[in-house]
Amino acid sequence: MRADRRLFVLLFLFSLCPAFAASAAEADLTDWLLPEPSFPNHNPYSTAKAELGRLIFFDPRLSPGKNLSCLNCHNPGLAWADGLPRSRVSGLHSMPRHTPSLINVAYRDNFFWDGRTSSLEAAVSEHLQGIYIDIDGMLATLRGMPGYRQRFADAFGTQDISLPEVAAALATFLRTIVQRNTPFDQWAAGDPDALSAAARRGFALFTGKAGCIACHAPPAFSDGKFHRSRLNSIDPGRYEITHMPGDRNAFRTPDLRQAALSAPYMHAGQKPTLISVIRYYNAGGSSTDIPLHLSGRDMHDLEAFLKSLSGPMPQAAIPQLPVP
Numbered sequence: 590m591r592a593d594r595r596l597f598v599l600l601f602l603f604s605l606c607p608a609f610a611a612s613a614a615e616a617d618l619t620d621w622l623l624p625e626p627s628f629p630n631h632n633p634y635s636t637a638k639a640e641l642g643r644l645i646f647f648d649p650r651l652s653p654g655k656n657l658s659c660l661n662c663h664n665p666g667l668a669w670a671d672g673l674p675r676s677r678v679s680g681l682h683s684m685p686r687h688t689p690s691l692i693n694v695a696y697r698d699n700f701f702w703d704g705r706t707s708s709l710e711a712a713v714s715e716h717l718q719g720i721y722i723d724i725d726g727m728l729a730t731l732r733g734m735p736g737y738r739q740r741f742a743d744a745f746g747t748q749d750i751s752l753p754e755v756a757a758a759l760a761t762f763l764r765t766i767v768q769r770n771t772p773f774d775q776w777a778a779g780d781p782d783a784l785s786a787a788a789r790r791g792f793a794l795f796t797g798k799a800g801c802i803a804c805h806a807p808p809a810f811s812d813g814k815f816h817r818s819r820l821n822s823i824d825p826g827r828y829e830i831t832h833m834p835g836d837r838n839a840f841r842t843p844d845l846r847q848a849a850l851s852a853p854y855m856h857a858g859q860k861p862t863l864i865s866v867i868r869y870y871n872a873g874g875s876s877t878d879i880p881l882h883l884s885g886r887d888m889h890d891l892e893a894f895l896k897s898l899s900g901p902m903p904q905a906a907i908p909q910l911p912v913p
């Protein structure tokens with residue numbers, strides 16, 4: 590009994606030692622690393638498919654006015670988003686919403702702010718119909734170019750070009766837009782110098798007093814669920830899909846990797862900077878409505894931590910597009 594107590598006291602004293610605390614934390618942090626993205630059985634990866642998806646992504650000739658491609662709103666130079674509070678093009682949704690970054694879209698299991706589709710292929714397909722509207726015209730343009738016919742044959746073994754193949758190619762390309770080597774990941778993988786002291790304090794707040802981890806869960810920094818937002822009482826959000834009262838004005842928790850590079854924030858771009866998001870939470874912004882009582886230094890530490898979740902922007906070279 591007494592020996593047990595002595596061991597306990599010893600362990601307690603030991604746990605106060607910073608070296609012990611650091612190694613204990615490191616042991617837990619492997620859960621925070623993103624695995625390689627996976628490709629679904631119904632749409633496995635091939636280079637031919639990803640390459641075809643890249644061409645379609647950048648090709649404005651597929652839109653009715655021959656002037657709009659995915660690039661207009663998901664620009665690789667703007668974290669694969671558009672830097673605008675709300676998208677300017679109607680037809681995406683009845684409510685104007687902020688364009689989400691496509692970085693790490695491979696790890697999401699529902700899509701759009703209201704989660705109205707649960708596969709990336711379905712999301713892309715719906716989106717094409719919303720933006721390009723004239724799907725027959727888009728398919729005719731693709732079928733009219735030998736370069737595209739050849740690439741569809743390489744990717745799918747058929748020259749029969751239809752909407753599901755277009756969506757499958759785009760989805761395969763999108764799943765290659767990944768960033769999982771940020772300063773935070775290097776720290777979580779064991780490099781103690783990869784994070785500043787401020788960012789490490791921010792991590793402790795994120796997982797502790799500030800409670801962010803409840804919704805921004807590892808490794809993608811999102812629980813993939815929907816939470817009521819106090820920022821909007823007009824956009825029904827998730828309610829439109831489920832018709833459950835608790836889902837009124839609820840939106841999907843965005844992941845926070847690369848967020849430092851994709852301002853503005855929230856489903857309708859209501860917050861211009863990370864620090865303004867943190868201040869909003871500090872004032873009781875999350876759906877729990879409880880102020881966090883963080884100090885100014887705490888808030889800057891949280892900001893430093895959020896910044897450590899961004900690494901170099903995943904790039905994609907603008908491809909040589911097929912000609913008629």
Ligand code: HEC
Nearest residue numbers: 658659661662676678682686687688689700701702712759
């Ligand atoms: C006019 C701007 C615009 C264009 C062009 C556009 N998007 Fe989007 N995209 C948006 C907006 C806005 C949303 C969010 C809509 C919502 O949540 O209701 C979105 C959402 C998405 C999503 C869901 C992401 C997520 O995390 O939920 C995917 C995937 C996507 N777009 C891919 C594409 C692809 C591929 C193209 C080209 C075929 C494209 N987008 C063209 C504005 C655009």
Ligand code: HEC
Nearest residue numbers: 799801804816818840841842843854855856866870875876
């Ligand atoms: C109750 C769940 C919940 C908690 C707790 C929570 N968030 Fe969020 N977070 C969300 C949701 C949902 C959104 C989108 C809200 C909207 O669009 O109105 C969001 C949005 C964000 C965004 C904007 C990201 C973007 O790309 O637009 C940031 C940054 C963020 N949260 C950081 C934090 C931080 C830091 C904390 C802790 C202080 C925190 N969150 C706590 C659910 C939560």
